[in-house]
Amino acid sequence: MKPPTTPLDHRAPGGGGSLLFGWMASYCYACAYILSFHAAYLVYINPTFQYAGYNYVRFTTVALVTTYFLAWVPMLAYRSTGRPVPAQATVALIYTLCYVPIQLSLLFSVERSYDRLFWVQAMLAVSMIVLFLAAKDRGVRKQPGVVRFRAMDSMVVAVSLLAVAVMVTVNRGHMRFISFEDVYDLRFEAAAATGRSFLSDYLTSWLIYCLTSYLFARALVYRKWSLLLVGLAGGVLIYMCEGHKSAILLLPMTLGLSWLWGSGKQFLPKLLLVMATLIMVVSFAIPDEGVSPWIKAILLIRVVGSGGWLATKYLEFFPAEGLTYYSHITPIKFITGIYPFGDLSLGQMIGLAYSGTIQANHNASFWASEGFAALGPIGILVVTPMVAGLLYAINRIMANLDPKFTVLWMCGFFVALLNVPLFTALLSGGGGIIFAQAWWISRPDRTQRLRVISPVGNQPDGTANTMRKVLPGRGQTTQDRPPFVRSC
Numbered sequence: 001m002k003p004p005t006t007p008l009d010h011r012a013p014g015g016g017g018s019l020l021f022g023w024m025a026s027y028c029y030a031c032a033y034i035l036s037f038h039a040a041y042l043v044y045i046n047p048t049f050q051y052a053g054y055n056y057v058r059f060t061t062v063a064l065v066t067t068y069f070l071a072w073v074p075m076l077a078y079r080s081t082g083r084p085v086p087a088q089a090t091v092a093l094i095y096t097l098c099y100v101p102i103q104l105s106l107l108f109s110v111e112r113s114y115d116r117l118f119w120v121q122a123m124l125a126v127s128m129i130v131l132f133l134a135a136k137d138r139g140v141r142k143q144p145g146v147v148r149f150r151a152m153d154s155m156v157v158a159v160s161l162l163a164v165a166v167m168v169t170v171n172r173g174h175m176r177f178i179s180f181e182d183v184y185d186l187r188f189e190a191a192a193a194t195g196r197s198f199l200s201d202y203l204t205s206w207l208i209y210c211l212t213s214y215l216f217a218r219a220l221v222y223r224k225w226s227l228l229l230v231g232l233a234g235g236v237l238i239y240m241c242e243g244h245k246s247a248i249l250l251l252p253m254t255l256g257l258s259w260l261w262g263s264g265k266q267f268l269p270k271l272l273l274v275m276a277t278l279i280m281v282v283s284f285a286i287p288d289e290g291v292s293p294w295i296k297a298i299l300l301i302r303v304v305g306s307g308g309w310l311a312t313k314y315l316e317f318f319p320a321e322g323l324t325y326y327s328h329i330t331p332i333k334f335i336t337g338i339y340p341f342g343d344l345s346l347g348q349m350i351g352l353a354y355s356g357t358i359q360a361n362h363n364a365s366f367w368a369s370e371g372f373a374a375l376g377p378i379g380i381l382v383v384t385p386m387v388a389g390l391l392y393a394i395n396r397i398m399a400n401l402d403p404k405f406t407v408l409w410m411c412g413f414f415v416a417l418l419n420v421p422l423f424t425a426l427l428s429g430g431g432g433i434i435f436a437q438a439w440w441i442s443r444p445d446r447t448q449r450l451r452v453i454s455p456v457g458n459q460p461d462g463t464a465n466t467m468r469k470v471l472p473g474r475g476q477t478t479q480d481r482p483p484f485v486r487s488c
Contacts, residue, residue: 029272030075033096034068036276037104037304040283044296045305046108053354054309055109063107063114070121071103074128079136084264086398086406087135087391089257090414092268094387096275098307098365098418099128105308110315120315120377124367127384134388138395147400148441153218156437157230160211163203164234170195171241178243180294186243188359202428208238208247209412210430214437216254217408246415254411261407279304307418310364313350314372321349326374329423346373346421369421386422390431397435400442410434 046056074095103121110117168175174189190196215231218224231251238247260270282299286292318324326332327339328346341349344358346369351360363369366387371379398406416429426432 026078026266026269026272027072027075029269029276030072031068033272033276033279034071034100034104036279036283037100040279040300041104041108041305044283044300049301049305052309053109053313054305055111057108057111059107059114063117066114066118067103067107067121070125071100073125074099074132077129077132078268083137084261084267084403085135085137085395086403086410087394088137088264089261089267089407090391090394090410090417091131091135092271093414093418094131095128095268096271097304098367099124101304101308102311102365102367103308105305105312106315109309109312120380123377123380127367127380130384130388131391134391135395138392149218149222152214152437152441153224153227156211156214157227160207160215160230160234163207163211164237166200167204167207167241168237170197170200175237175240177236177240180245183243183245184359190242191359204238204242205428206430206433207234208244208250209416209428210409210434210437212247212250213254213412213430214409214434216251216411217405220254220258220408221402221405246412250412250415253415254408257411258404258408261404264403264407275304307365310350310362311368311372313354313362314346314364314368315377317350317353318346318373319376321353323376324374326370328369328373328421363420363424365418365420366422366425370423383422390422390426393435397438398442401438406438409438 041054041056045054048054050056078095103124106117106121107114170193171190173193174186176186178186212231212234215227215234219228219231235247235250238244260274261267262270278299282296286295288296322340324339324341324346327336333339344352345361345363347361347363348358350362350364352358354362366383367380370383370386371377373379375382394410413425413429413431413434416425416431420429
């Protein structure tokens with residue numbers, strides 16, 4: 001008789017040595033990533049963009065070592081164990097592209113005594129540890145059901161075509177294919193377009209962040225190549241109409257995410273190693289010629305640098321000029337009327353303060369928006385349970401879907417989550433729509449919860465009882481469970 005599998009065997013086939021090696025590698029890759037970000041800040045980010053507020057203030061060695069430690073220590077809560085779940089990808093991206101840059105940028109840019117800054121960094125570290133723990137696989141069991149891909153494919157394509165038609169109609173007077181250098185001119189023209197409305201803005205946003213991501217995920221995971229063409233066409237038209245770089249970069253990002261995810265094991269260590277390598281190569285090995293400056297700016301500023309810079313500006317600005325107490329969230333703003341900045345959003349206030357124009361809409365992550373802008377540093381402890389609940393909900397709602405498909409589908413939502421307030425990411429960024437879609441296409445089929453034939457003895461009158469009601473739940477045998485159908 002085969003001995004039962006131990007938890008250690010389940011988590012790391014090959015024994016405790018493999019598990020220990022995996023953890024040590026993760027810790028080392030995190031250190032390498034932290035050091036690579038510091039190096040890039042010194043040789044490129046600060047010298048090139050100091051005029052924009054990417055400062056490098058003086059600090060002590062103790063402050064630097066403490067910051068390194070606080071940037072690294074949440075890795076102790078990371079465990080790539082059990083089956084891969086999509087929340088692990090979410091929290092890995094938060095740690096790599098949001099948490100580490102914020103921790104280091106606070107030290108590099110904020111001019112205040114480190115005694116005060118330490119407590120902000122410490123609360124961020126506690127928050128990141130909680131998020132790592134919330135993203136763990138909680139053993140949510142798949143329920144019998146049918147994944148309704150065909151119906152969802154038809155609906156997504158139809159809504160995408162509608163969104164494209166509305167967007168082209170609104171922007172037909174200025175749409176054109178342009179270089180990255182001219183995207184802001186096109187964005188200003190799109191913002192001033194006649195016919196632009198609340199509905200058209202939401203349709204365009206959903207097209208970028210959730211509909212196109214769904215089409216790409218279906219194509220790459222299930223080889224539905226016709227959907228890939230629809231998504232590509234939509235992305236190009238979005239770029240031509242409104243100049244959103246993310247629309248044409250979404251497919252490369254999805255391909256990269258697919259490669260990094262692989263089987264889902266050790267996603268965070270792979271992400272950290274790849275990012276550390278890319279940062280060092282781009283910072284030190286690529287000359288400033290041709291398209292190289294654009295590559296450097298996209299990776300070192302747009303991808304890893306701006307999140308930290310924005311968090312420092314939110315921390316400096318809103319506690320001094322006025323906290324929002326969550327009135328920047330539209331329903332709360334409407335009910336309370338206490339939002340202190342009129343019709344200007346949080347990002348526009350930062351754009352006005354640091355770039356001199358409200359056209360520079362500097363949105364920032366949940367730590368900056370629902371944290372620093374809403375309640376100051378203590379807001380970190382308030383927003384953390386919200387994000388932890390989101391991570392738990394992701395694993396629950398997506399339990400019946402292929403994890404790789406789910407991760408690729410949420411690629412656009414990840415972009416929103418890391419760059420805009422939490423509630424904006426759920427609404428404009430399509431997070432809420434993705435979760436509703438995921439629930440609908442994978443919800444358990446109630447027809448499979450009907451009675452199944454199973455002899456269980458005789459009735460009191462002596463007649464054979466051949467029917468038994470079977471519901472998914474504990475005590476069910478393999479023979480009892482209806483078959484799990486992956487797609488239809």
